[in-house]
Amino acid sequence: MAGLTDPNLLFAAEGRPLALARDLYTGVKDLPIVSPHGHTDPRWYALNEPFPDPAHLLVVPDHYIFRMLFSQGVRLEELGVPTLDGGSVETDGRAIWRRFAEHYFLFRGTPTRLWLDHVFAHLFGIDEPLSAGTADRYYDTIAALLQRDDYRPRALFERFNIEVIATTEGALDDLKWHRMIRDSGWQGRVVTAYRPDAVVDPDFEGFSANLDRLGEITGCDTGTWVGYLDAHRQRRAYFKEFGATSSDHGHPTAETANLSDAAAAELFDRIRRGSDDERERKLFRAQMLTEMAKMSRDDGLVQQIHPGSWRNHSPGIFQKFGRDKGFDIPARTDYAAALKPLLDWVGLERDLTVILFTLDETSYARELAPLAGVYPALKLGPAWWFNDSPEGMRRFREMTTETAGFYNTVGFNDDTRAFPSIPARHDVARRVDCAFLARLVAEHRLREDEAHELARELAYTLAKKAYRL
């Protein structure tokens, strides 16, 4: 390993599997990036301002990083993570960076390490390992580069060779940054995605007020089931104007329901009045996944279902720091029973696409691959979150391919808010897929010409096609 990254990263150590992987990778490494699902901030592309200092760009907002340091005794305040009550936290970027650098060894064996070393090497041109001893040199180098025009968001977007990127906005968002991007004349393709959790999940903070606001925005009567559904249809259409080709749904489980219109309307009335019956609130979420699938059948938005994360597991952290502070713990997740109501309704549709994700790898071979391998409406999203890692992606291919094939999967998405790491993440995914294909060829399970075709599909084509981009 010369410098921070090796050209043969993640390939077999030697021999024909290495040669094959390298060869496959050569054919795809420079393909444009299609990023159909992620969480970068459209404001960046709209305003095109310089990014902040290294720590506030790379450390403070990255829950992969601060959760690991926290697990080893570093306090979140010391890493600059803001508290809800505005209590004092570290604000000095350099101090935060040094703390991070001292603990960088903790990431050995993790994907965070691979992504960061890739960013350090390829984006910032650094070739010595990060440690306490090199922390300042790192900080100065990166800070200086971030001031340059060619390190502003749009320049990086172009340098990264991003063909299209999707952000995610809530149903109540006015999409003003997207409008600004569109009006700016800049050619970068940034699209939104419809994320209605705040107006679909009765447990969401401010749910009732959110529905009021949804009514105001759309002019629909969100006091009734019919008006509420119409409001969704309007918002979906509005999001489509800003390039949306998909909706995204982050539910605690994959449960769906298929109530009659009358029963659904009655349920909505109870929910709208603030039902405190946990089963009703659960049933409402379940019903809404099916309703969204039906709307997708009608308006063509691809439906993404991201279930199974227990958010904000620690009340202590939640109360002090708020949502999404690394305390999201995967839960065992069912699909075969949970999705049946939705599938009974629209699963055989050939023009609908529902993309399933999981944090529970036990479902890959047992449920997800068998479901996606037969229902025309279903496709499998890539290895997600904690599983978006070399071992995780390898297991995904090993456990889904034999039953669902490659063509019921949808390529890679980076799912990140860490803009600078996007090329690194796609690079890791491409490498892992090429290594997997190389193994199939080396074991004579696939011809070499097929592997080349598949490498391109997995790196580029499938995502474009599945997400209709």
Place this chain on the structure above:
Amino acid sequence: MAGLTDPNLLFAAEGRPLALARDLYTGVKDLPIVSPHGHTDPRWYALNEPFPDPAHLLVVPDHYIFRMLFSQGVRLEELGVPTLDGGSVETDGRAIWRRFAEHYFLFRGTPTRLWLDHVFAHLFGIDEPLSAGTADRYYDTIAALLQRDDYRPRALFERFNIEVIATTEGALDDLKWHRMIRDSGWQGRVVTAYRPDAVVDPDFEGFSANLDRLGEITGCDTGTWVGYLDAHRQRRAYFKEFGATSSDHGHPTAETANLSDAAAAELFDRIRRGSDDERERKLFRAQMLTEMAKMSRDDGLVQQIHPGSWRNHSPGIFQKFGRDKGFDIPARTDYAAALKPLLDWVGLERDLTVILFTLDETSYARELAPLAGVYPALKLGPAWWFNDSPEGMRRFREMTTETAGFYNTVGFNDDTRAFPSIPARHDVARRVDCAFLARLVAEHRLREDEAHELARELAYTLAKKAYRL
């Protein structure tokens, strides 16, 4: 890879692990096929008529194939799958074959692809890949060969070097094809297996009429618990006359029960009168697994338990096309608690063999290997259905061997109705096992002489012994 199949298929890419695997495989590749569990049609061996055209032999009846094409938008009617109402479907074998060939790329990375290429190469002598461009040449070649006498069922049986094959018949079957085979003087050994689901599962279509019929056939009073059990004993004895050495049980779960005689008799009465209590029907199925185990202890039939498949998941497909159309989705399956009533009764018996299968790989290391590694009555069946694949079989060995050893497993069975693919399936299994053994030797966990002995056990001896064939 020259032609469609490579001599080193599924072995390590190179070096000592390759050499070892090849060497082990050389010692077992020509061993006779013992096929102790499958679903070929005894009619074939009885009448020995030519097989139909290529599509109706290889595509139309194979749910692995049509489910994959269906998942990608091909309609079942276009593949010739008959509808229940006799509505029009494609009947032209060549048209079906072309559709299949166009979509053959979908099977990249699947076991279906390995089996089919093996059949194309070794049975039909073809050496170019199947695609739209070669579809007709394939069709003509195969169709012509299927007309030849040496491609009739008995000739293939002999060519395949099948020492013994088991079919599966329902409890009400008169076994006339088996009688015809026996009376024909042909030397091929075809045995039946006792599959009583239709008279054991209250949810089975026509359950009540099935029990009436069971009474007629046996002269037992299937209106009473005692008479009903006697009827089973009679049918089991009848099946044994036609070579049966095993029974087979396809239950939704592995649940067993151990009611007192009085309680069981009472439950039977309620079930016989058509109980609509789901718990009672479930309990009856559970009780019957234990009853069957007790009969096995007495009459020596090996009991196979195949739990955990959610059959006919899509009501739309079930209503239009009927059972077994690729919509069988594995379910999470418990064993440690579910089997306890049965094991408490007969688990310590040393002359009883109960073979457990699973579609839920999470149970391999957690429950199945620990159970089979201590209860004398238990053995582990091979990787089943979706898991009957290179990765699936490899995971089976990796997750069961360290706790259960090799000798609490029962070798391979093909579980197929696709007669031409039987050699291919055994070949894949032998290769995967040899590759696994080669790895153990290469890592110095096993001596080479032991690996040779084990290769033979896994390919041939264990199945004969476990199934008492």
Place this chain on the structure above:
Amino acid sequence: MAGLTDPNLLFAAEGRPLALARDLYTGVKDLPIVSPHGHTDPRWYALNEPFPDPAHLLVVPDHYIFRMLFSQGVRLEELGVPTLDGGSVETDGRAIWRRFAEHYFLFRGTPTRLWLDHVFAHLFGIDEPLSAGTADRYYDTIAALLQRDDYRPRALFERFNIEVIATTEGALDDLKWHRMIRDSGWQGRVVTAYRPDAVVDPDFEGFSANLDRLGEITGCDTGTWVGYLDAHRQRRAYFKEFGATSSDHGHPTAETANLSDAAAAELFDRIRRGSDDERERKLFRAQMLTEMAKMSRDDGLVQQIHPGSWRNHSPGIFQKFGRDKGFDIPARTDYAAALKPLLDWVGLERDLTVILFTLDETSYARELAPLAGVYPALKLGPAWWFNDSPEGMRRFREMTTETAGFYNTVGFNDDTRAFPSIPARHDVARRVDCAFLARLVAEHRLREDEAHELARELAYTLAKKAYRL
């Protein structure tokens, strides 16, 4: 493979991954053994008497061995396992040994085989495989060596280069052997660990009498909640006098509770009066895990939680032979929900260490790594019991490292009562870890200098640090 063990055991077959693994292993193979969790008998070190004959040392007490032979039809009586009623069993060591030797082939592919061959080769200097033909030669060789002074417990302790070993004693134990060791002046470091299951689990045999006894020993009023907790505190302090740095908890599940003081006191009263409400007994166990964590926060004992084993699965064996006869079957185990009450209370503490174990590998990537990767109080114990095996340890690293990193794990512990096998077990663990690290280096995911550092941490430092030894 020359002789019984090869220097390259468990490494990659060849090339750079082999060279790297061997190199890493060279750096750690001679490190002292830190054995922070195990079940050897302190009496051995106290009295330093010769071990018994080979069969009674290596076969009769080892449930890994007799469960495998039992599963293949050998009766426990034939292996010398004593019955509760004192019924006749084989007592002739040589006869037992021969029976074992005849069946030694059953262990092919198991860790028991690796451990035993290591013991035979390295401790007893034997270099031909064990079989019926060599049984007597083995027996004579081993029996003769066991008579020598340099094969007595303390001599072996020193020869094994054990820096410190922990035994496990029940809360009511007087620790007299530990006292005798301490008073003897011998320098070997043997510490105890606090295992209170018998006074914490209302289902434990003699629970009520155990609590009475706990009161007598401590002078606390174990008729009240406050007195009962005080008794625990006293015993913990007493155990600390004999070197204890940890407590150990073998619960059926990982469930914890966090009742108010009043509710806990009330629950204790009902339990103390012999509640027959299963939910109450379960809740009490759950509450006690949290109480023990709180005491750990105060007195610094590391808390080990070993959940998920269904003990004594077969009532037939339990009634005849008693506890722990190989019929312990892992159960599906939850952590994210089960541990929440405990974590809500003390999970963010930076000075508390709670080490989690599992027999349910599905929890590694889904729950355990995400939990340990964020909660400061949590660490992951190594692959346990059936998973303490090459494939099991490899899966542990593959499924936990990417999310929890290496530094939220605690190195290896042998968890054994089989004293002679301790070096073998640590050797296997060191080899597997070195092979895993070698793969990361060969795939350029880790630098070589980091791997050397990590190899040492995994083999030695992490265990010392985590267990505060």
